[in-house]
Amino acid sequence: MKTVYSVELASTYITTLPFKSPSQNHIPVTKRWKINSQAKGFNRSNLEKKKVMINEEKMRKMKEDAEADDKIPDVVMNRMIVRILFNVGVPLVTGLGLLQVFSVIKEQNLWQIPRWLPFLTTFITFGASTIGIAYGTLSTSWDAENKGSLLGFREARKNWVQMWEEDESVNK
Template identity: 75%
Template sequence: MKSLFIVKLTPLYITTLPNKSPSYIHTKTRKVYAKAKGFNGTNIEKQKVMIKEEKKKAKEEEADDKIPDVVMERMISRILFNVGVPLITGLGLLQMFSVIKEQNLWQIPRWLPFLTTFITFGASTLGIVYGTLSTSWDEENKGSIIGFEEAKKNWVKMWEEDES
């Protein structure tokens, strides 16, 4: 402790209050220079032209990747069906197991509701992918009801586009 005699202890209370008079307010303004380095008029015009060209390219790429509305509606209806049926089946089976257990009709093993939930909810999750792939991506062709042929074609297309 004697070696730290140089260090002063600061008081734990406020000794003086700061003066709040207007003399402490700094009202110094800075000048803005119109032609700062890198911001002359020619560069701005070049940048505007470049931005317009980039926007035009982005719109062209967007137009190529846009899914037609007819195909999108078919996709949504297939996804809703392929997700909804397994989901409702799983919830119905859980309700049925609950009623059977409450009525003491059958002593259901614990693993059975877990297994049915796993299978039906998993099938519901896979329904999103299958609903998308089983839709015909051609506007004029509706495709089949089940969609196995379309799923095979679209699976190959999807991986070809991903590799390129």
């Protein structure tokens, strides 16, 4: 932040005055005002001390949070990614495929498709695709040694309860 450090005030004067001597006519008056850019109680040293204290506190909190969070094993993370891609990809591709099928049927004049049918199928398939992100995460076995079942219903029930128990213990 740049501040004005000085302001020069030059007074206006008349070059010749009838009632003064000629030696006093040409005296320029210059004043310099210095603006104090630091208000009382906010000098640099106090601000710097406060910033250092705040930064140290933030670093301490970040370290505590990092220690509190458990690292997800790579095996479990890879399983989650595969399940999420499957649970998002299948409904998404199905929805796009149905839109293409409806387009071909309409172009070939095989059947006059009502407008609500593509809307409904898109709503259902794309909605299932968005829900697939959460289900892909919950249906994965969070145990690195246990692979889990194919559809993951048992793991989803177990992980759902475990997730809410952890959330309640954090909020208390």
